[in-house]
Amino acid sequence: MKVLAVEDNKEIASSIHDFLAREGYICELAYSFDEAQERLLLFSYDCILLDLMLPDGNGLELLKFIKTQKIQSGVLIISAKDALDEKISGLEGGADDYITKPFHLPELHARLRAIYRRKKLAGSNIISFNEITLNTDTLEATVNSAALDITRKEFDLLLYLVVNKNRVLSRQSIATHLWGDYTDNLANFDFVYQHIKNLRKKISAANGADYIDTVYGLGYKFNSSKV
Structure with a gap:
């Protein structure tokens, strides 16, 4: 699986990258809205980990961009916000799942695998x-x-x-x-x-x-x- 983690907190981004790399995945990092948008135009990913709070934009706007560009990646929103309206906005905007910080990396991994199975493998392993x-x-x-x-x-x-x-x-x-x-x-x-x-x-x-x-x-x- 190839994953793009859009996360401005470099410590969290590094932890995600290192964990997924140990699991044998390719994990690329984007620390801002603009950097993520550029990568999404140039490369393809199986799943995108999308933080909602970015220094130069809102993750929900990036989600709209993903859907407008018909990018077929699965999207897992990651955010410190636990408000119901944020979850609903993300899911109704086309995200496949939502996880709230702080989270355990094995849970993040499990949710990524579930999204990949649904999106790419017809729900089966x-x-x-x-x-x-x-x-x-x-x-x-x-x-x-x-x-x-x-x-x-x-x-x-x-x-x-x-x-x-x-x-x-x-x-x-x-x-x-x-x-x-x-x-x-x-x-x-x-x-x-x-x-x-x-x-x-x-x-x-x-x-x-x-x-x-x-x-x-x-x-x-x-x-x-x-x-």
């Missing part, structure tokens, strides 16, 4: 396509019911491809989604090719079909029409 099955709770992948020996990054890559099946994903978008926004400035994305190559090899060794098409000059596509 099990994603299946033909002979391929992915368990997002245990991070286990199987092909023809046999366990696939893959790394965490390979698991995340396969999940990203399956969730976005039949869509062309550029090497750049794959890199930023799985390794972070900093990769946007890299000269090449050969490491993406290497991970795709390894994943194909392991699936093939388990007698799985090669659903991953190379779209020359663009990137890759998980082709569901293959049999």
Whole structure:
């Protein structure tokens, strides 16, 4: 999962970042309304942690921007405010959930996972396509019911491809989604090719079909029409 935490309190932002990083997620930080808006225009995220009180704007206005731009990220509002009207405004404005400061990081994590399941995985932790099955709770992948020996990054890559099946994903978008926004400035994305190559090899060794098409000059596509 790739998360953008919009939080002006750098101590809280750092705690969220470090916790989610330990859980294996990519977590990017934005400390202001303008910085968050710029990142949302440039990059994609599975979930957004949105503080309502920002030094240069209101989080509810950023939520309106997210909906106006048709950004498909899940939104979890985080705020020190515990007023009912703030919760209602956020939820009616399109947020998926609301958590009040101070909160426990494991609870934040659980709420993020719940949003991700609802938004991206049809409410389930099990994603299946033909002979391929992915368990997002245990991070286990199987092909023809046999366990696939893959790394965490390979698991995340396969999940990203399956969730976005039949869509062309550029090497750049794959890199930023799985390794972070900093990769946007890299000269090449050969490491993406290497991970795709390894994943194909392991699936093939388990007698799985090669659903991953190379779209020359663009990137890759998980082709569901293959049999």
